[in-house]
Structure formats: structure tokens, C-alpha cells
Amino acid sequence: MKKKHILVISQHYYPEQFRINDLTESLVKRGHEVTVVTGIPNFPEGNFFKGYGWFSKREEMIHGVRVIRLPITPRKNNFLTLGLNYLSYVNTGFLWNLFTKVKADIVFTYAQSPITQAIPAVQYAKKHKVPHLLYVLDLWPESVEAVTGVKSLFVLKQIGKLVDYVYKHSDKILSSSKSNIDAIKERNVSDEKLQFWPQYAEDFYAPKESSPETEIIQDGRLNITFAGNLGPGLGLELLPKIVKRLLEESIYNFRFVMIGDGLSKEKLEKMVEKEHLQEHFQFLGRKPAMSIPQYLANSDVAYISLAPNPLFDKAIPAKVQSTLACAKPILASANGEVQQIVKEANCGFVCDAGNEEQLVEKIKEILKLSKEEIQELGKNSLQYSQEHFSKEKLIDELEEMMEEF
Structure with missing residues (x-):
């Protein structure tokens, strides 16, 4: 042109x-x-x-x-x-x-x-x-x-x-x-x-091998990583409730890794501290975008969420494309287009936005998967990214x- x-x-x-x-x-x-x-x-x-x-x-x-x-x-x-x-x-x-x-x-x-x-x-x-x-x-x-x-x-x-x-x-x-x-x-x-x-997704969003380069704790627990702006409208206040419910069922082998900053970060940290859930959360703060693929590589599953609202049902957060390009399985607590993409790609697990019961069950399902099964979901993510984005x-x-x- x-x-x-x-x-x-x-x-x-x-x-x-x-x-x-x-x-x-x-x-x-x-x-x-x-x-x-x-x-x-x-x-x-x-x-x-x-x-x-x-x-x-x-x-x-x-x-x-x-x-x-x-x-x-x-x-x-x-x-x-x-x-x-x-x-x-x-x-x-x-x-x-x-x-x-x-x-x-x-x-x-x-x-x-x-x-x-x-x-x-x-x-x-x-x-x-x-x-x-x-x-x-x-x-x-x-x-x-x-x-x-x-x-x-x-x-x-x-x-x-x-x-x-x-x-x-x-x-x-x-x-x-x-x-x-x-x-x-x-x-x-x-x-x-x-x-x-x-x-x-930018070119630097690509699959990487797991390595000890990041602060994510590697102790055998399932690392579920949220990477992005910790702002309102994402339904992140749901996470402490989810963790409490899992602990009540004597399920301990998991952790939410929170990468990012924003208006809701301090509130979320206070909720975690108040409920004494620090052992199941790791707050890493804001990181350069180019480092996110390595953080995802050192995680088991990426977490993407939106609050229950008809407006958010229409949204496709940028982290969807980034996660797919990094060949990482997705756990999505969202309605609408995000849920549709994860289902079409067969690259993870979805539950309705704000639904505690469904999210608890999906985490329990992921905990039952083998390493090979999780990797297969990641391959589906990458294939969908290449075909659609x-x-x-x-x-x-x-x-x-x-x-x-």
C-alpha cells in the first residue's frame, strides 16, 4: 500500500x-x-x-x-x-x-x-x-x-x-x-x-521453557497465575472466598500468583491478610510485559476473570491473546466472548463470572490432571492463537x- x-x-x-x-x-x-x-x-x-x-x-x-x-x-x-x-x-x-x-x-x-x-x-x-x-x-x-x-x-x-x-x-x-x-x-x-x-499478541509472547528465573515458588503446588492490571471490574475479590472454600475441603495443593498493580491490589491484599490466606497467594507486583511469557512458563495455568456484568460479557481482555500465544492453559471466570474462545480452542476450563461453586469445581478438576494433559491444553491455546490472532x-x-x- x-x-x-x-x-x-x-x-x-x-x-x-x-x-x-x-x-x-x-x-x-x-x-x-x-x-x-x-x-x-x-x-x-x-x-x-x-x-x-x-x-x-x-x-x-x-x-x-x-x-x-x-x-x-x-x-x-x-x-x-x-x-x-x-x-x-x-x-x-x-x-x-x-x-x-x-x-x-x-x-x-x-x-x-x-x-x-x-x-x-x-x-x-x-x-x-x-x-x-x-x-x-x-x-x-x-x-x-x-x-x-x-x-x-x-x-x-x-x-x-x-x-x-x-x-x-x-x-x-x-x-x-x-x-x-x-x-x-x-x-x-x-x-x-x-x-x-x-x-x-506481540511477538515476544511465545512459548518458553520453565526455568528458575522468576520468583514464582516451585514447591509442587498448582500455580494459577493472573497477570495484568489489578483493577475494578475483574471480580478478583472472589479469589479469597474460593481459597477459603478449597481449604475447608482440605485441598491445599494450589496457589494464586498475582502479577500486576492497580486500584484493586491493596484491597485484595488486605482481604487475603484478614483471612490469613497468605500461604495460598503470591503477590509479585508489576512486571515488564516482555517478562510475562517466562512467568507464565513457570506457572501451570493462567487465570483470566471478569466481573458478572453484561458489558464485560462483550469484552476480550488483551491477556487472552497473550496467554494463548504463550501456549498456556486458561482458567476463565468470565461470560460471553472469553468463555466462547476458551471453549472453541479447547484450551482450558470455564465457569460463569462470579460463580464461586463452579470455580471451586474447575480448580479441583485441574488438580486431577497429569502434566501431559495440561501441556496438551497449552498446545491447543497456541494453535488457536496462530489461526485467529x-x-x-x-x-x-x-x-x-x-x-x-
Whole structure:
């Protein structure tokens, strides 16, 4: 295809760990010029990363990608400052649009939460009369209601109007899950504008041999590893209850390994401590994304969970693709598309989101498996990844979509 200058709007970018990092670098390797307009890195802890601030590292070249950082308010660890964080990116994005000399051929918005980050993208596309591709990973206003608990019809209606504005001013809307497409259609978006485009796993997500390189305790217990953001909406508060029930049945040969940080980590740690369950949990904190394949290799099963909510039934968390690519069996406490993928791939065990009884039974089933049976499930994971989430094929598709304009 004809090489383009692609302007990427994403409030989060390297050194924050999001899949947009790999996508932009891959587009550069294919000959495109890529400029990213992002914020000052502060996810997930909520404080600016060391070396970054309002007056430092405001522009960088990272692996061939030009990165422009807008001054924003750090998210901290409460919903008030999180809201200010979202609004500050919109405000500084407006000012950037007034004075920027960037001349792009197309705008691509990586629309994880918040959808507000798409406003600077719409402004740029309208001002410079270039097409805007919106990649929807989180549905709004549904995500706001599900994660924050906001129930005000007035607030949700205003957010809905903002979403409608963004959708209206997007030339193409890509969705990371098939279910989200139906939800987007309900906002008067035509079929011609929509396309399913799932996430892929970066190249470093690949099978590895088990080794003593990680802190995961190797004492013969079943290591069930959760790797990712420990945030609300994942139903992680279920785990201490599960552990207690297993211990009551005199089942001790297991451990949950928690890798990551986020708003729910401290609460989960306190629940574990209060119930004296530390022996069956290992909290390892946040790790570089490139180290996760080794942590998974040193685990028996990967744990993926979502809270019971109709919105989350439509989601495919990025860790699904990562886990499949690492040839690791999955224990999923989730409904909808996650459950469907695990069943189709025959790569693990599923239970309904939030169902304690089912999750206890699935862990008991896994404990009965031989090492060879667990490895066979892992092989199924890898095969499904190669067939459905090939990085090269998906980037080919993205280039074809960009070529339409």
C-alpha cells in the first residue's frame, strides 16, 4: 500500500504497557511515518513515571515513532482525580490542535478508556480534512457505569451524547470484539462503518521453557497465575472466598500468583491478610510485559476473570491473546466472548463470572490432571492463537482499511 503519515491518538503509550506500542512500531517497520500524541505516563500506579513530567521528555523518538506528550493531571488512585486526568488530556489536546504543525494523512484513535481521548482526534481530522479511524476497545458510557458505579441518568446521557459525536465523526469504527459491534450499531452506526478487528499478541509472547528465573515458588503446588492490571471490574475479590472454600475441603495443593498493580491490589491484599490466606497467594507486583511469557512458563495455568456484568460479557481482555500465544492453559471466570474462545480452542476450563461453586469445581478438576494433559491444553491455546490472532494478518487488514481512504 501507499505509505502514509499516521497520527495516533492514545492517552497511554510507552513506557506504559499497552498493545498500541507494538502496533505503531510495526507500522513504522512497514514504511509508514507514525506520530503519537499521548499523555505523561502514569498508568497504572497513578503517579508520573520517573524522569517524566510537565516540563521533561515532552517529545521523544521511540523505535522510530515520534511521541508528543501532552501535560495532564496524574490519575492518582481515586475516581475524582481519574476524571481530572481524562479532562486534562482533552483540554491540552485542544490547545495542541490549535498550534500543531503535524501534517498527517490519517488519524487512528486507540480508544481504550476513556473515549474522551478521541475528541482531539476528531478535532484534528475535521481541521485537516483527513479520515479518522476509531478503534473501540471499551464501550462508553457502559464502562463508566459498570466500573465506577455511576447511576445518574443525566451523567450517562451526557456521556452518551459525547460517544455519539465521536462515532458520527469517525470514518471507520473498528471493534476488538464481535459483541461490541452490536452495541455500537444501537447508537445509529451503519454496518458499512463497522469492522471486527481483534487484538493480537506481540511477538515476544511465545512459548518458553520453565526455568528458575522468576520468583514464582516451585514447591509442587498448582500455580494459577493472573497477570495484568489489578483493577475494578475483574471480580478478583472472589479469589479469597474460593481459597477459603478449597481449604475447608482440605485441598491445599494450589496457589494464586498475582502479577500486576492497580486500584484493586491493596484491597485484595488486605482481604487475603484478614483471612490469613497468605500461604495460598503470591503477590509479585508489576512486571515488564516482555517478562510475562517466562512467568507464565513457570506457572501451570493462567487465570483470566471478569466481573458478572453484561458489558464485560462483550469484552476480550488483551491477556487472552497473550496467554494463548504463550501456549498456556486458561482458567476463565468470565461470560460471553472469553468463555466462547476458551471453549472453541479447547484450551482450558470455564465457569460463569462470579460463580464461586463452579470455580471451586474447575480448580479441583485441574488438580486431577497429569502434566501431559495440561501441556496438551497449552498446545491447543497456541494453535488457536496462530489461526485467529495472527499479528501479520491483522496488520495487513489494518493497512487495507487505511488504503480505502
